[in-house]
Amino acid sequence: MRRDAPIWPACAKQSAEEDHIIRMGPCSPRGAAHELGTPLATLSVILNDWQHMPALKETPELSQEITEDAELQVDRCKTIVFGYP
Numbered sequence: 334m335r336r337d338a339p340i341w342p343a344c345a346k347q348s349a350e351e352d353h354i355i356r357m358g359p360c361s362p363r364g365a366a367h368e369l370g371t372p373l374a375t376l377s378v379i380l381n382d383w384q385h386m387p388a389l390k391e392t393p394e395l396s397q398e399i400t401e402d403a404e405l406q407v408d409r410c411k412t413i414v415f416g417y418p
Contacts, residue, residue, distance in 0.1 A: 366414050373414070376407050 380403050383389055389396045411417065 369410070369414050373407060373411055377404075380404050380407065 380399055383399055384396065389399065
């Protein structure tokens with residue numbers, strides 16, 4: 334068995350994720366904004382796509398929940414991270 338091979342793949346993955354967070358910690362706010370920008374943009378696109386799905390148009394309560402609640406939270410996160418929705 335190779336000495337540098339991860340013995341526990343789950344531990345190795347968690348360690349890599351923690352290392353990434355630690356490296357990001359001392360970054361400038363721009364670095365953190367960059368890291369969060371892609372997930373927030375992805376959520377915005379998904380929410381927009383969902384609004385145009387026929388099944389959601391037939392369920393006004395769910396459509397309202399997506400437009401008012403989910404998009405509001407994504408916009409709130411964008412405001413926190415970037416200073417604008």
